[in-house]
Amino acid sequence: MRRTTRSLENRAHSTEPPFALITLSGEVNPMNKLLRFTATAVISFVIYLLLTASLGLEEILFGIGVAVIAALLVGRFLPIRIGAINPVRIAKAIAYLPYFLWKMIEANVRLALVVVRPSLPIHPSIVEGRTGMKSGEGKLFLTSSITLTPGTLTVDVEDDRVFVHCVSAGDAEENHAEESILVPFEKRLRGVTE
16 A cells, blocks of 8 residues: 555656656656557557458458457557657568568478488477577567577576577587577667667
């Protein structure tokens, strides 16, 4: 109960307007639900259209419905900041997609070659690497990219340490996990999230 009282007292003596889009500390005001709803709906709609690869009227109308439902369900949980929504970051995110798709294709082929060999040359292991990503979003994008690449799975993240399971880890992955697994993704993600 005391925390709530202090919180209310701090708000009462605050110099910030109650409906400010950005607070003096640079964070998005939690009261601004419209920004989160709109951003979530737009992002959901774009992702839906990319996944369906169709611009038919039915797909657009259904996509709007899906986007609104997604925004209502998860919009309040997403930490959307004004600084994250800028053209440079969006351009860098779009530029990251071809690299990520190439790495996915490359890993699929490599894993398929391992599977079709009768000797099944696997050497499963968990490797540890240190990431330079500081933000939670950066670590999320990095670990998701690693996990979505066939043959690797992010097992755990502790501060700046990332633990990755590799189906067939070679000497490069075991001895230099940062250079072979983390750094290629980090270089391209740094401008997107940090």
